[in-house]
Amino acid sequence: MVRASVIGCGNMGSALVRGLSESGTHAVTACDVDPAALETVEDCAETTTDPSVAAEADVVVVAIKPGLVVDVVDDLDLSPDQILVSFAAGVPTSVLEPHTDATLVRAMPNLAAETQNMAAAVTGETIPEEVTTLLGAVGEFVEVEESQMDIATAVNGSGPAFVFYLIGAMRDAGVDAGLEPDDAEVLAAQTFKGAAETVLRSERSIEELIDAVCSPKGTTIEGMEVLWDSTADEAVADAVGAAEQRSAELAADIDDD
Numbered sequence: 001m002v003r004a005s006v007i008g009c010g011n012m013g014s015a016l017v018r019g020l021s022e023s024g025t026h027a028v029t030a031c032d033v034d035p036a037a038l039e040t041v042e043d044c045a046e047t048t049t050d051p052s053v054a055a056e057a058d059v060v061v062v063a064i065k066p067g068l069v070v071d072v073v074d075d076l077d078l079s080p081d082q083i084l085v086s087f088a089a090g091v092p093t094s095v096l097e098p099h100t101d102a103t104l105v106r107a108m109p110n111l112a113a114e115t116q117n118m119a120a121a122v123t124g125e126t127i128p129e130e131v132t133t134l135l136g137a138v139g140e141f142v143e144v145e146e147s148q149m150d151i152a153t154a155v156n157g158s159g160p161a162f163v164f165y166l167i168g169a170m171r172d173a174g175v176d177a178g179l180e181p182d183d184a185e186v187l188a189a190q191t192f193k194g195a196a197e198t199v200l201r202s203e204r205s206i207e208e209l210i211d212a213v214c215s216p217k218g219t220t221i222e223g224m225e226v227l228w229d230s231t232a233d234e235a236v237a238d239a240v241g242a243a244e245q246r247s248a249e250l251a252a253d254i255d256d257d
């Protein structure tokens, strides 16, 4: 079994640890400076506050804040036969490379690793099988150019927050019109889940799928006319663009340090 360690068990790292634990594909060591963070994953991993223990794994994932990652990678002192995966938003491979002897891979995961529904973007000259196996164990991944990492970060890294917002808006509309809040949340969230699954499985385009829901003279077309006449698509594009720009700024900040 591949030995993986996850350094930083906050929101993202703990989601990965839980997802890997469900998959049963890896022996996972979880490392964090915060004992409370480790407590949240103690049921699904060997836990440690000692980075030198975590550094013994075949694949070491760093899931700590972008501003801390260079120092932490320096201290890990990994060897060439190890693989280092950085989840840090806006930290280019070229910044981390001089600080490690390990094979370095930059990836942008998301919180759905916890339920093994993660969408991840990964970049690197060659992506070792150990990394594709790890990412594949908790969801789907696509390989992108490093120059595409800022936009990928916005779409799939930040994306869950944008989707949570949209689910909330759909729930609130249901509640305002008389549904119980819990019922409205289930109906809205399950509808997003089902629609996403349909897009992933169907060979039809998104436009064809919209058409399939719109019965002639029915209900959906009335709602779609409102969306098509609105600037909802622009608001989504603006949100994605703002996140993309911030990812690029993070890189510039790190370069300045």
Ligand SMILES: NC(=O)C1=CN([C@@H]2O[C@H](COP(=O)(O)OP(=O)(O)OC[C@H]3O[C@@H](n4cnc5c(N)ncnc54)[C@H](OP(=O)(O)O)[C@@H]3O)[C@@H](O)[C@H]2O)C=CC1
Binding pocket: 007, 008, 009, 010, 011, 012, 013, 031, 032, 033, 034, 037, 051, 062, 063, 064, 065, 066, 068, 072, 087, 088, 089, 108, 109, 110, 111, 157, 158
């Ligand atoms: N949250 C998300 O949805 C996503 C996050 N990411 C990336 O993942 C990384 C982590 O983000 P997130 O999980 O949200 O951040 P969190 O702050 O929730 O988690 C980071 C954890 O790392 C701990 N930590 C800090 N320094 C060290 C160290 N030297 N050794 C071990 N642990 C340490 C922190 O402890 P303490 O709080 O005490 O400092 C904290 O528990 C970031 O780089 C982010 O860009 C990527 C995709 C999605």
Ligand SMILES: O=C(O)[C@@H]1CCC=N1
Binding pocket: 089, 153, 157, 158
């Ligand atoms: O907000 C952030 O910076 C991190 C990276 C992507 C999701 N969360």
